[in-house]
Amino acid sequence: MEKLLPSEVQEMLSSVPNWKLTDEKWIERKYRFGDYLKGIDFVQSVANLSEQVNHHPFISIDYKVVTLRLSSWNVRGLTALDFQLATKYDEFYLQKKS
Numbered sequence: 001m002e003k004l005l006p007s008e009v010q011e012m013l014s015s016v017p018n019w020k021l022t023d024e025k026w027i028e029r030k031y032r033f034g035d036y037l038k039g040i041d042f043v044q045s046v047a048n049l050s051e052q053v054n055h056h057p058f059i060s061i062d063y064k065v066v067t068l069r070l071s072s073w074n075v076r077g078l079t080a081l082d083f084q085l086a087t088k089y090d091e092f093y094l095q096k097k098s
């Protein structure tokens with residue numbers, strides 16, 4: 001996977017409007033759940049997919065708020081895979097949050 005240029009990162013950010021760019025090399029989103037265990041179930045889905053594709057977000061669980069942070073360590077920046085996974089994680093959230 002090629003490291004994205006800043007202009008390409010800006011373009012891809014528009015496809016994941018709930019995610020924000022932090023320190024140029026990370027994208028981050030917070031997911032809020034009405035129920036603690038729904039958040040845990042979401043994390044399990046995220047973890048399963050991440051392991052499948054061998055691309056892992058940093059995950060923090062703060063009671064009913066799950067924060068995911070994505071970067072491509074191997075290229076010390078962002079790649080298309082980060083944005084592809086961000087989209088998939090958002091799909092999991094829509095399935096699980098209610």
Ligand SMILES: C[C@H](O)[C@H](O)[C@H]1CNC2=NC(N)=NC(=O)C2=N1
Pocket residue numbers: 054055056057070071072073074075
């Ligand atoms: C050895 C192992 O395949 C690598 O460390 C994988 C693991 N998961 C990863 N996850 C992410 N986000 N970026 C990587 O570069 C990466 N590399």
